[in-house]
Amino acid sequence: MKALFLLIISIGFLVSPLSAQQALFEESQIISPEIHSDNTVTFSLNAPDALSVSIAGGWLANGESVEMTKGENGIWAYTTESLSPELYSYSFTVDGVKTIDPNQAHVQRDVANISNYFIIDGDEYADLYVVDQVPHGTVSYPWYNSPTVNKVRRIAVYTPPGYESSDKNYPVLYLMHGIGGDEIAWLGTGRAAQILDNLIAEGKAEPMIVVMPNGNVAQEASPGNGSEGLTVPSFNLPNTMDGKFEESFKDIMDFVENTYRVKTDKANRAIAGLSMGGYHTCYISRYHQDTFDYMGLFSAALNNKPKDYSESPAYQNLDENLKKQMDDGYKLYWIAVGRDDFQILRDGIDELKTKMDNLGMEYEYLETDGGHTWNNWRNYLSIFAQRLFK
Amino acid sequence: MKALFLLIISIGFLVSPLSAQQALFEESQIISPEIHSDNTVTFSLNAPDALSVSIAGGWLANGESVEMTKGENGIWAYTTESLSPELYSYSFTVDGVKTIDPNQAHVQRDVANISNYFIIDGDEYADLYVVDQVPHGTVSYPWYNSPTVNKVRRIAVYTPPGYESSDKNYPVLYLMHGIGGDEIAWLGTGRAAQILDNLIAEGKAEPMIVVMPNGNVAQEASPGNGSEGLTVPSFNLPNTMDGKFEESFKDIMDFVENTYRVKTDKANRAIAGLSMGGYHTCYISRYHQDTFDYMGLFSAALNNKPKDYSESPAYQNLDENLKKQMDDGYKLYWIAVGRDDFQILRDGIDELKTKMDNLGMEYEYLETDGGHTWNNWRNYLSIFAQRLFK
Numbered sequence: 001m002k003a004l005f006l007l008i009i010s011i012g013f014l015v016s017p018l019s020a021q022q023a024l025f026e027e028s029q030i031i032s033p034e035i036h037s038d039n040t041v042t043f044s045l046n047a048p049d050a051l052s053v054s055i056a057g058g059w060l061a062n063g064e065s066v067e068m069t070k071g072e073n074g075i076w077a078y079t080t081e082s083l084s085p086e087l088y089s090y091s092f093t094v095d096g097v098k099t100i101d102p103n104q105a106h107v108q109r110d111v112a113n114i115s116n117y118f119i120i121d122g123d124e125y126a127d128l129y130v131v132d133q134v135p136h137g138t139v140s141y142p143w144y145n146s147p148t149v150n151k152v153r154r155i156a157v158y159t160p161p162g163y164e165s166s167d168k169n170y171p172v173l174y175l176m177h178g179i180g181g182d183e184i185a186w187l188g189t190g191r192a193a194q195i196l197d198n199l200i201a202e203g204k205a206e207p208m209i210v211v212m213p214n215g216n217v218a219q220e221a222s223p224g225n226g227s228e229g230l231t232v233p234s235f236n237l238p239n240t241m242d243g244k245f246e247e248s249f250k251d252i253m254d255f256v257e258n259t260y261r262v263k264t265d266k267a268n269r270a271i272a273g274l275s276m277g278g279y280h281t282c283y284i285s286r287y288h289q290d291t292f293d294y295m296g297l298f299s300a301a302l303n304n305k306p307k308d309y310s311e312s313p314a315y316q317n318l319d320e321n322l323k324k325q326m327d328d329g330y331k332l333y334w335i336a337v338g339r340d341d342f343q344i345l346r347d348g349i350d351e352l353k354t355k356m357d358n359l360g361m362e363y364e365y366l367e368t369d370g371g372h373t374w375n376n377w378r379n380y381l382s383i384f385a386q387r388l389f390k
Numbered sequence: 391m392k393a394l395f396l397l398i399i400s401i402g403f404l405v406s407p408l409s410a411q412q413a414l415f416e417e418s419q420i421i422s423p424e425i426h427s428d429n430t431v432t433f434s435l436n437a438p439d440a441l442s443v444s445i446a447g448g449w450l451a452n453g454e455s456v457e458m459t460k461g462e463n464g465i466w467a468y469t470t471e472s473l474s475p476e477l478y479s480y481s482f483t484v485d486g487v488k489t490i491d492p493n494q495a496h497v498q499r500d501v502a503n504i505s506n507y508f509i510i511d512g513d514e515y516a517d518l519y520v521v522d523q524v525p526h527g528t529v530s531y532p533w534y535n536s537p538t539v540n541k542v543r544r545i546a547v548y549t550p551p552g553y554e555s556s557d558k559n560y561p562v563l564y565l566m567h568g569i570g571g572d573e574i575a576w577l578g579t580g581r582a583a584q585i586l587d588n589l590i591a592e593g594k595a596e597p598m599i600v601v602m603p604n605g606n607v608a609q610e611a612s613p614g615n616g617s618e619g620l621t622v623p624s625f626n627l628p629n630t631m632d633g634k635f636e637e638s639f640k641d642i643m644d645f646v647e648n649t650y651r652v653k654t655d656k657a658n659r660a661i662a663g664l665s666m667g668g669y670h671t672c673y674i675s676r677y678h679q680d681t682f683d684y685m686g687l688f689s690a691a692l693n694n695k696p697k698d699y700s701e702s703p704a705y706q707n708l709d710e711n712l713k714k715q716m717d718d719g720y721k722l723y724w725i726a727v728g729r730d731d732f733q734i735l736r737d738g739i740d741e742l743k744t745k746m747d748n749l750g751m752e753y754e755y756l757e758t759d760g761g762h763t764w765n766n767w768r769n770y771l772s773i774f775a776q777r778l779f780k
Contacts, residue, residue, distance in 0.1 A: 049486035051439070096439035097482075099489035105502040105613060106620045112495045118620060133610075133617045136542070140530035142554060152526070164532060164649045220523075224496045227523045230508060233495050259554045 030103045039082045048074025057090030085126035089115040108188045111180035112233045129191040134201035135161030144255035148248035154221035156183045160207035169261045171389040172209045176273030180235045182222035183214040189374045206389040217244045241304050243312025246284045270388050272296025274377040286321045287314040290328040297335045298380040302348030326361040333363040336380045340371035420493045429472045438464025447480030475516035479505040498578045501570035502623045519581040524591035525551030534645035538638035544611035546573045550597035559651045561658035561779040562599045566667030570625045572612035573604040579764045596779040607634045631694050633702025636674045660778050662686025664767040676711045677704040680718040687725045688770040692738030716751040723753040726770045730761035
């Protein structure tokens with residue numbers, strides 16, 4: 001055992017001096033973040049020459065940061081209060097420059113922001129975000145042809161545990177991201193694969209395929225994965241809520257139903273999305289009539305109005321189509337939003353609810369704590385997934 | 391169009407103040423890196439309060455960094471000489487703390503080091519690293535059962551363009567990472583999916599499946615993706631070169647040959663790897679006799695010696711097994727290494743060559759510029775892949 005250790009160390013040291021790729025790597029003794037048994041968390045950063053170091057993270061109020069304290073050894077440190085179970089992102093700011101934690105190798109991207117993250121488990125939601133020793137589904141990134149927008153586009157697909165070794169057909173949840181997101185958003189910060197693995201293992205969700213499209217039809221794929229190159233992710237993409245994605249949705253369904261072993265009846269199709277994805281869910285399920293038995297609107301950005309794009313076929317006869325959606329029938333129209341979400345967004349949701357009430361159209365409405373955050377969207381997925389295909 | 395723009399801007403602004411997830415996001419006007427038409431590159435960082443900012447990157451000698459210059463606007467800048475086509479990583483150091491570029495959203499991980507990267511195309515190798523408008527293969531992350539090490543483990547699989555829509559069987563390349571790497575290394579810094587997409591599109595490589603295992607049998611998956619949690623990636627893992635991975639390789643082949651449409655004869659199996667993965671290639675192809683027609687040793691770490699683990703079945707009768715590998719026959723035994731690689735590693739490769747020469751065992755040997763770097767390993771994959779299954 002000792003011989004192995006020495007061999008490996010010698011390779012490690014040998015590799016360092018010559019490799020350009022590995023020049024930037026420095027093995028460190030600092031453990032950061034250190035999660036203590038009482039769920040307080042200590043962050044540490046070796047920065048003897050820095051004048052000020054602060055930390056921002058998901059447990060603080062938005063826009064807030066706290067100063068870290070410099071020790072005599074040049075290591076700045078900060079310990080939180082005891083934190084509730086949740087996935088938390090964080091970043092340091094060193095002399096005015098936002099930076100990731102150089103002692104932690106795990107990062108996530110939200111729109112254009114790269115931050116570190118850690119998980120405190122211990123409640124029914126956060127326990128779902130952890131990779132457990134349960135059967136795992138497969139995450140794939142195939143490409144599909146979308147003649148509607150004249151592009152070959154990337155999509156993310158979760159097939160449930162056992163898919164490869166069975167010949168069963170599975171129901172499908174189409175799950176959509178928000179503005180500034182893309183086909184990898186739900187798999188990164190959204191923890192969709194872990195949530196589904198764990199819910200299925202506990203028998204709380206049916207084994208299902210989860211299809212995560214890229215709702216920005218101006219893109220082939222998430223930034224860096226398409227031929228557009230290493231562009232900076234942005235809120236300001238064209239054609240995100242103008243009907244083009246809704247129109248092209250049949251290309252996605254064609255690909256999925258021709259490529260995977262899926263059940264192709266309405267009772268085995270669900271559609272959901274967060275923010276802009278909730279808007280997409282609302283209008284896709286209304287345009288592609290009699291197609292989905294389950295709709296999930298997570299903090300839906302219904303403050304945006306299709307009337308600004310009245311030329312799109314997806315936005316014709318909106319009121320009639322809503323009535324027809326009701327008449328065709330469905331099993332669940334599920335709407336959730338946080339009490340602290342933007343008022344304009346909450347107003348948009350209230351407007352839909354009023355319209356549905358006036359029609360006598362059924363829906364379930366869940367109002368939760370919190371605002372327009374991934375914390376809520378992960379929770380909403382966890383709840384909604386348990387309601388499907390039963 | 392203007393209405394859309396205003397709507398999106400309003401969502402962007404609305405989202406910022408309340409969302410914990412999006413608190414860290416700041417849209418910026420700084421473009422960094424900026425690649426000019428003469429292949430000089432300008433990096434910029436807004437850091438009015440910093441005392442010193444330097445940059446390190448793949449175009450500099452190893453361990454070297456250069457000071458950036460502070461402008462009156464508080465933006466530090468640095469422009470390189472004209473760079474050769476290549477994929478380059480880089481990072482800033484702000485008052486002693488290594489940081490990524492906050493104006494760039496694209497990062498890669500090499501062992502525990504997160505850095506930004508950019509690509510300068512324009513030669514036969516670097517052009518392969520770019521996502522082009524060519525047919526794309528699918529990258530998947532399935533899990534396989536490995537009874538030999540009593541774990542369910544994650545693996546990365548590239549299926550070539552057309553796999554989903556055809557019923558053809560494909561040849562397989564098993565492609566392995568180095569020490570400190572894992573199943574995602576070849577897909578990140580290694581650009582394996584882009585290299586294969588582009589070589590296949592140009593008709594230079596046969597459509598093939600590329601299987602990228604995790605060679606660290608102590609891990610279920612790369613750090614963060616297994617039940618070990620958000621561990622820091624390390625050179626110092628147990629059981630990496632003690633025969634356990636070689637023994638368990640049949641579990642991988644069983645999974646692949648039972649799950650994918652693959653050709654299962656020797657003529658349609660290749661195996662290759664970099665550094666530790668070259669060591670694995672050498673001993674797997676010798677232990678699993680008469681199984682592979684193509685071997686690729688990229689900067690193989692043959693300075694490590696199986697004799698330290700003489701109890702492993704994979705390391706019995708090594709000389710006899712090499713002789714038998716020769717007698718069984720194969721199409722290509724390909725060995726490549728950089729002139730500036732570690733002498734101890736080059737000595738290990740020379741020792742194998744001498745042994746093969748003494749046996750009269752055929753191989754091809756390629757010595758290139760450069761050292762123990764991803765630049766070389768990407769090139770070696772590009773060359774080796776063109777030699778397979780023809």
